[in-house]
Structure formats: C-alpha cells, structure tokens
Amino acid sequence: MSRSKLSVLLVMTLASLLILSSVALAKTTLTIWAVDGLELDDPHHYYVQNLVKTFLADNPDIDIDWVAFGSEGAALNNRIRVALAANVGPDIFQSWGGTFMGEFARMGKLLDLTEELSDVPTSEAAKAAMSYDGRLYGIAPFFAIAGLYVNEGIFEELGLEVPTTIAELEAVAEKLVANGIQPFAVGARDEWPILATYMYLVNRYGGTIFDDAVARKVRFDAEPFVQAGLKIQEWSKRGFFGNTPMSEGYGDAQLLMQTGQAAMQISGSWLCGLYADPNQTDQTIGFYAVPVLEGGVGKVTDLAGMTDVGFVATATAADKKDAVVRFLTYAMSVEAAEKEAGRVASIPGVNPPNRLTGMASDVFTQAETIQFWWDQNLPPALTTPVNLTIQSFLMDDTDVKAELARYELLVEDELGSVR
Amino acid sequence: MAVAQTAKRKKKRDWYRLGFIALFLLPALAILGTFMFYPIKETFRLSFMRSSGFGEEIYVGWRNYQRIFASPEFRQGFVNVFKWAFWSVAIQIPLAFFIAFTCVNFRTRIIGRLRGVYYLSNVLPSAITAMLGVFIFSPTSGVIKTFAKTTGWKWLESIDWLGNPKLAFWSLFALATWAYIGFGIIYLMANIEQIPTEIREAALIDGATQWQYAWRVVIPYVSYAIRVQAILATVGSIKLFDLPYMVTLGGPRNATVTLGITLYREAFLNWQYGRGAAIGVVIFLICLVITIFQFSFVNDHSATDHSI
Structure with a gap:
C-alpha cells in the first residue's frame, strides 16, 4: 500500500472515530420547568435535588436544564400557558395534573405516554390525577391528601380525644375556645386554604355530590353545598377559626400550629415535613382522617387530595421521548425518593420519613374514594370563583345560599344548566 | 434657469x-x-373574542363587555379605583404638601434627615412594601398585634385589619399612603424651594402667619405641581394592581379589588383572555380620558406656573 493511500486510510479512520465519539458524547438535554429548586437548602426541595443528582449520575448521556419558578405555582402555571400556546417551552414541567393539565392535553400540547408509563408501579389515584380522557401524560411520585392535623400535646393537656364525628369535633373546638386556644388554623386570606374544610363538609353532608354537580345532575346551590357553607359560617361565628380568620394567611396558619396557638388544621399532607421537623416546631402534631357526620352520607374513607409532586411531558419533547421516559420512570423509583422529608409517596416501597407522614400514609391507604381538589379539577374559569365563594362563608353577613346561586350561574355558563 | x-x-x-x-x-x-x-390593537380585537389563549378564537361581539359590566367584581373594582383616586387626591396630596412645606420652612437637622426617611418608602419595591404591610397587620405576629398584646389592649388585638371588608380598604390605603407619599413630598419640596426667599420674607414682614403664607403664597405658587400630582395619583389609582394583590388578593369579598386585579383574574386565572382584554380596553379608555383632561387642564398654566 502506497504511503498516500495509507495516509488517506488513516485520515478516514480518524474522522470516523471522531464522528462516532462525538455521536457517543452528544448529550440529550431535557429542559424541565419546576416549582421546586435545586439550590435551596430546604427539606421541601430535597426530593427534586436528589432526583436530579442521582439521575444525572446514572444517565451520563442526558443533561438537565432545570428552571425553578418558586413554590407558589402561579408563576410556573402562567409561564407554561404562554409557552405552550406558542408551541415552545420545556420538555417536562411540574404539574399537579387535573383540569389544568387536561386543558393542555385537550389542545394536543402534551406527550401521550400511556404505553410507556403503563408499567410504572403507582397508585390508581396518582395515575388518575395525571390522566386526561383515559390517556396518561405524566407521573405523580407524591400524592397529597387533606386530613386533620391535631396538636396532640394540647389535646393531652386538656384531656381531649381526637374527634371521629363532627359533633365531637365541635365539642372539642368549644373546649379549646374556652381555654383560649384557637381550634382551627385556616389561613383564609389566601383564599384556597379553606377549600379542604369545605370539600370535606360537602362530602360528609352529600357524599359525592360534587361529581354530580360537575356532571350537571345537581346545582351547586343544592342542599349539601348550602349546609356545608352554613356550617363554616357557624364555626366562624363561634370563634373556631379565631378572631381574625380573614386576615390570617396560610403562613400565619402554619405559624399558629407550629407555636401551639392553634390546635387543629384541615390541610394537605405536604405539611407533614414541616410539622414533623423538630427544628421547625416543638409541638407534637398528629394526622387523622377528617371526622364524619352522624347521619351524613360521606364516609371516613372518602378523602380529598391530589398530586403533590408530578411531572408532565410536552409535545415538543416528542423527539426526546426516550430520555423523557427514562427521567419520568426514574422519578418514580425508590432511589429517587429516598431523600424526601415529609410527603406521602405514591411509589411502592418508599418508607415514610417520619411518624407524621406515616400517619398520613395510613389514612391514604384506607381511602376508598379520593376527591381531587376542586380548584384543580374544575374548568379554569371556575376555580378562582369557587375559592372566593367559599372564602366568603367565613363572614357573618354572607348569604350562603345567594353566594352559591351566583356561583351556579358561572357554572351554567361554563358547563351548562342542570339536565 | x-x-x-x-x-x-x-x-x-x-x-x-x-x-x-x-x-x-x-x-x-x-x-x-x-x-x-x-x-x-390586538387587545381591542381580542376583547371581542372568546379565547382561552389556546386554539381558535370565537367572535362574540360585545358579549365580553356585557359580562364584565354585569360582574359584581368588576363593578366593585370600578368603584374601588375611583374611591382610591378620590382619597389619594384628598388625603395624600394635602399630607404631602404639609410635610414638604414643613421640611422647607422649618429646617432643622432632624427634618433634614426625615427627607430621606420619607423618600425611602418610595424607592422600596412594592413587593417589599406589601411584605411590610402583611407584617404590620398579621394576626399572628404582626406589629399591631404584638403591641396590643404587650399593652393588654384587647380591643386593638381583636381588630381584623385585612379581614374585615369595611376596614381592609382603609388598612391598605394607609399602607399605600406611606408607600406612595414620598414622591409627592420630594416633588413638592423641589417646587416650594423654587419660591424666591424675598417673597417669603416680604410675606412674613407684612405680618403673614405661616398658615397665611402657605395658603396665600405657597399653594398658588405650586398649584401646577399639585395638579400634576393629582393627575398622577388618579392615573396610578386606575392602574393599581400590585399592592392590593400582594397584601389581600383583592379580598375580603372584593373590598380591595381593583380593575387590574379583575383583569389578572379573568385573563390569567380564569383563562378568559377576551374578558381580560375587555377590562384592559376599559382601563385604557379611562386613562385616555384622564390624559386628555390632563393636557387641557394641566397645560393651562398661565400666571401660576412656577413649577419645575
């Protein structure tokens, strides 16, 4: 072989090696928009921090561009709407599922991963929250349920039993008021925190009547909705929510529980990490199912809840489907979830990180029905008004029936009249 | 040629x-x-459409306008911004003038330092102002609550500053007065300082009291600046959004809702872009009318125009 031929061969070999190595080194970058951040030293963010760190270590061919929008959620939701409307945006975004996600799915903005994710072990509730019209668009490694947080120290001190019926709950609340302790921390200034209490009361009075109302079989001012509203108003008048419930933000409510100024709170299990952390509170707090109404329709195993941490893939990530599926599957692994500080996992095999989360998990596992948050599961045009309507029940002079009738008009505009 | x-x-x-x-x-x-x-132009077009921001837009004529004017929330927002504008002019401007006049005419070391304090609130981002507001009015750890607990004043402790619909507007307005007055003080001070010393001295030698000097000399002299302030306060009130939204979210029961908040709710929370655009058009038209008024009213500055 002549020298020139040898040189050509050598150059070609080198070029081929170079191309092959560059192909091998080419990384797929997944852009992920989230509420949780990678930099913050806060237990609430430990799951995503561990997820990204261990995933990148196990998948050297994938890079992650993580953009955090802050824990309020509204910033991410607003940004994602604008981006997806213009067919740009991330490959994956953090989502709580429900109608917000469903609206994107309906418009073809999401990646259908029904086949790819069908074998990923999870709870049926978590799967349902990330589905729309029978198709699966993402995963929900953590699932939040609302329950009754109880300051067990205060209860013990005052000789109170954890209530199992609404009547017992009211008796407990009366005794707490008499002892100068606010029965319920609520945070109604931020509108949505009172929703869980109202959802449970509606369920206890009327069972799954909410589903019937959405299906337009009953009106939103039907008797159970009114009874639940009047009950909240009555509790407010009796001082069960303190003297200034409408000035109290959700942060204030947490502070009241952390400092033992309030004895109970109906809220999501996302607070378990906070209330179980000895650096955050010196109170002993437990998590229980919301009491039932004697003679009512709803059962103790009827829960309210929804995705706590979830991820959804967008249609723009279709050409990165393999990387997307690998990330989402990994996000549902025990290894990824092992650093979580307090949420209730929907990944089989993940042990609760503390007693309080364990109590919430126990309540979750007994669930027969799970009602998704109304403000995540109604059409967007009805979500803010539902929270505002419920918030108004805390005021003494609110005409509950009239407020609900006004809300019904909005519902009729969106979903039609009762058939 | x-x-x-x-x-x-x-x-x-x-x-x-x-x-x-x-x-x-x-x-x-x-x-x-x-x-x-x-x-x-797009906002005007969108205000006649039904649109969620996705998919097709459906022409609905004047329906969005009918809907927003029928909405109690929008009507309350409308009332609130004009109420806010009226009280801004009626309270904030006289207060700003009083402080500015005092600062200029009674120069002491403390007053000199107070200038900085007054203006500080104006340079703070509204998010910080809102946080301070929440910190002041918070029912758990707020300044007022803590003070009431320390003094044992139960009546003060039980006041629901942000939660009572009758009080929330005024609590917020008090916060806004503190936050926005700084600019008015500095602007009026700059104008009052333009008054020649001889005029002041002449007035005082002629036996005018400070009150008479302020009323008969200073106010006519800076009337142009006061009118500009009034226009700025009115337009600012119509566009008001950040402070009420961050402190009270427009509640309770829409007591602090503004047109800006109703726009945000409709467009970004309710996904009703068409209705949001219709509210935007209404705000635009109100501001346009005020601006035209401003041109014809403020530019009429004959003899009294000494402002900077």
Missing part, C-alpha cells in the same frame, strides 16, 4: 431632510409599533 436649479436643489435638500428625520424616527416608531401600538 438658475431659479429652476435653485428650486431643484431645494427640493432635493427637502427630501434629504425628510429622509434624515425618518431615519431618526424609524427606530422609535418600530419599537413603539411593535411593543405598544400592535398590542393595543
């Missing part, structure tokens, strides 16, 4: 001149057109 050539040269020069002007105006026009005129 020479005349024709001169005319030709003049015409050419005019074209050059026009071209030159166009060249300088083009970037500004392009930026204004892209970021101002086009969005305004």
Whole structure:
C-alpha cells in the first residue's frame, strides 16, 4: 500500500472515530420547568435535588436544564400557558395534573405516554390525577391528601380525644375556645386554604355530590353545598377559626400550629415535613382522617387530595421521548425518593420519613374514594370563583345560599344548566 | 434657469431632510409599533373574542363587555379605583404638601434627615412594601398585634385589619399612603424651594402667619405641581394592581379589588383572555380620558406656573 493511500486510510479512520465519539458524547438535554429548586437548602426541595443528582449520575448521556419558578405555582402555571400556546417551552414541567393539565392535553400540547408509563408501579389515584380522557401524560411520585392535623400535646393537656364525628369535633373546638386556644388554623386570606374544610363538609353532608354537580345532575346551590357553607359560617361565628380568620394567611396558619396557638388544621399532607421537623416546631402534631357526620352520607374513607409532586411531558419533547421516559420512570423509583422529608409517596416501597407522614400514609391507604381538589379539577374559569365563594362563608353577613346561586350561574355558563 | 436649479436643489435638500428625520424616527416608531401600538390593537380585537389563549378564537361581539359590566367584581373594582383616586387626591396630596412645606420652612437637622426617611418608602419595591404591610397587620405576629398584646389592649388585638371588608380598604390605603407619599413630598419640596426667599420674607414682614403664607403664597405658587400630582395619583389609582394583590388578593369579598386585579383574574386565572382584554380596553379608555383632561387642564398654566 502506497504511503498516500495509507495516509488517506488513516485520515478516514480518524474522522470516523471522531464522528462516532462525538455521536457517543452528544448529550440529550431535557429542559424541565419546576416549582421546586435545586439550590435551596430546604427539606421541601430535597426530593427534586436528589432526583436530579442521582439521575444525572446514572444517565451520563442526558443533561438537565432545570428552571425553578418558586413554590407558589402561579408563576410556573402562567409561564407554561404562554409557552405552550406558542408551541415552545420545556420538555417536562411540574404539574399537579387535573383540569389544568387536561386543558393542555385537550389542545394536543402534551406527550401521550400511556404505553410507556403503563408499567410504572403507582397508585390508581396518582395515575388518575395525571390522566386526561383515559390517556396518561405524566407521573405523580407524591400524592397529597387533606386530613386533620391535631396538636396532640394540647389535646393531652386538656384531656381531649381526637374527634371521629363532627359533633365531637365541635365539642372539642368549644373546649379549646374556652381555654383560649384557637381550634382551627385556616389561613383564609389566601383564599384556597379553606377549600379542604369545605370539600370535606360537602362530602360528609352529600357524599359525592360534587361529581354530580360537575356532571350537571345537581346545582351547586343544592342542599349539601348550602349546609356545608352554613356550617363554616357557624364555626366562624363561634370563634373556631379565631378572631381574625380573614386576615390570617396560610403562613400565619402554619405559624399558629407550629407555636401551639392553634390546635387543629384541615390541610394537605405536604405539611407533614414541616410539622414533623423538630427544628421547625416543638409541638407534637398528629394526622387523622377528617371526622364524619352522624347521619351524613360521606364516609371516613372518602378523602380529598391530589398530586403533590408530578411531572408532565410536552409535545415538543416528542423527539426526546426516550430520555423523557427514562427521567419520568426514574422519578418514580425508590432511589429517587429516598431523600424526601415529609410527603406521602405514591411509589411502592418508599418508607415514610417520619411518624407524621406515616400517619398520613395510613389514612391514604384506607381511602376508598379520593376527591381531587376542586380548584384543580374544575374548568379554569371556575376555580378562582369557587375559592372566593367559599372564602366568603367565613363572614357573618354572607348569604350562603345567594353566594352559591351566583356561583351556579358561572357554572351554567361554563358547563351548562342542570339536565 | 438658475431659479429652476435653485428650486431643484431645494427640493432635493427637502427630501434629504425628510429622509434624515425618518431615519431618526424609524427606530422609535418600530419599537413603539411593535411593543405598544400592535398590542393595543390586538387587545381591542381580542376583547371581542372568546379565547382561552389556546386554539381558535370565537367572535362574540360585545358579549365580553356585557359580562364584565354585569360582574359584581368588576363593578366593585370600578368603584374601588375611583374611591382610591378620590382619597389619594384628598388625603395624600394635602399630607404631602404639609410635610414638604414643613421640611422647607422649618429646617432643622432632624427634618433634614426625615427627607430621606420619607423618600425611602418610595424607592422600596412594592413587593417589599406589601411584605411590610402583611407584617404590620398579621394576626399572628404582626406589629399591631404584638403591641396590643404587650399593652393588654384587647380591643386593638381583636381588630381584623385585612379581614374585615369595611376596614381592609382603609388598612391598605394607609399602607399605600406611606408607600406612595414620598414622591409627592420630594416633588413638592423641589417646587416650594423654587419660591424666591424675598417673597417669603416680604410675606412674613407684612405680618403673614405661616398658615397665611402657605395658603396665600405657597399653594398658588405650586398649584401646577399639585395638579400634576393629582393627575398622577388618579392615573396610578386606575392602574393599581400590585399592592392590593400582594397584601389581600383583592379580598375580603372584593373590598380591595381593583380593575387590574379583575383583569389578572379573568385573563390569567380564569383563562378568559377576551374578558381580560375587555377590562384592559376599559382601563385604557379611562386613562385616555384622564390624559386628555390632563393636557387641557394641566397645560393651562398661565400666571401660576412656577413649577419645575
């Protein structure tokens, strides 16, 4: 072989090696928009921090561009709407599922991963929250349920039993008021925190009547909705929510529980990490199912809840489907979830990180029905008004029936009249 | 021949001149057109559509306008912004004038330092102001609550500053007065300082009291500045959004809702872009009327115009 031929061969070999190595080194970058951040030293963010760190270590061919929008959620939701409307945006975004996600799915903005994710072990509730019209668009490694947080120290001190019926709950609340302790921390200034209490009361009075109302079989001012509203108003008048419930933000409510100024709170299990952390509170707090109404329709195993941490893939990530599926599957692994500080996992095999989360998990596992948050599961045009309507029940002079009738008009505009 | 050539040269020069002007105006026009005129035109168009921001837009005529004017929330927002504007003019401007007049006419070391304090609130981002507001009024750890607990004043402790619909507006207005008054004070001070010393001295030698000097000399002298302040306060009130939204979310029961908040709710929370755009058009038209009024009213500054 002549020298020139040898040189050509050598150059070609080198070029081929170079191309092959560059192909091998080419990384797929997944852009992920989230509420949780990678930099913050806060237990609430430990799951995503561990997820990204261990995933990148196990998948050297994938890079992650993580953009955090802050824990309020509204910033991410607003940004994602604008981006997806213009067919740009991330490959994956953090989502709580429900109608917000469903609206994107309906418009073809999401990646259908029904086949790819069908074998990923999870709870049926978590799967349902990330589905729309029978198709699966993402995963929900953590699932939040609302329950009754109880300051067990205060209860013990005052000789109170954890209530199992609404009547017992009211008796407990009366005794707490008499002892100068606010029965319920609520945070109604931020509108949505009172929703869980109202959802449970509606369920206890009327069972799954909410589903019937959405299906337009009953009106939103039907008797159970009114009874639940009047009950909240009555509790407010009796001082069960303190003297200034409408000035109290959700942060204030947490502070009241952390400092033992309030004895109970109906809220999501996302607070378990906070209330179980000895650096955050010196109170002993437990998590229980919301009491039932004697003679009512709803059962103790009827829960309210929804995705706590979830991820959804967008249609723009279709050409990165393999990387997307690998990330989402990994996000549902025990290894990824092992650093979580307090949420209730929907990944089989993940042990609760503390007693309080364990109590919430126990309540979750007994669930027969799970009602998704109304403000995540109604059409967007009805979500803010539902929270505002419920918030108004805390005021003494609110005409509950009239407020609900006004809300019904909005519902009729969106979903039609009762058939 | 020479005349024709001169005319030709003049015409050419005019074209050059026009071209030159166009060249300088083009970037500004392009930026204004892209970021101002086009969005305004689109907002008008969108206000006649039903749109969620996705998919097709359906023409609905005046329905969005009918809906927003029928909405109690919008009507309350409408009332609130005008109420806010009225009290801004009625309370904030006299207060700003009083402080500015005191600062200029009674110069002491403390008052000199107070200037900085007054202006500080104006340079704080509204998010910080809102946080301070929440910190002051918080029912768990707020300044007022803590003070009430320390003094044992139960009546003060039980006041629901942000949760009582009758009080929330005024709590917020008090916060806004503190937050926004700084600019008015500095602006009026700058104008009062323009009054020649001789005029002040003449007035005082003639036996005028400080009150008479303020009422008969200073106010007429700075009336133009006061009118500008009134216009700015009114337009600012119509567009108000950040402080009420961050402190009370417009509640309780829409007691602090503004047109800006209703726009945000409709467009970004309820996904009703058409209705949001209709509210935007209403705000635009109100501001336009006020601006026209401003041109005809404020520019009428004959003898009293001494402002800077």
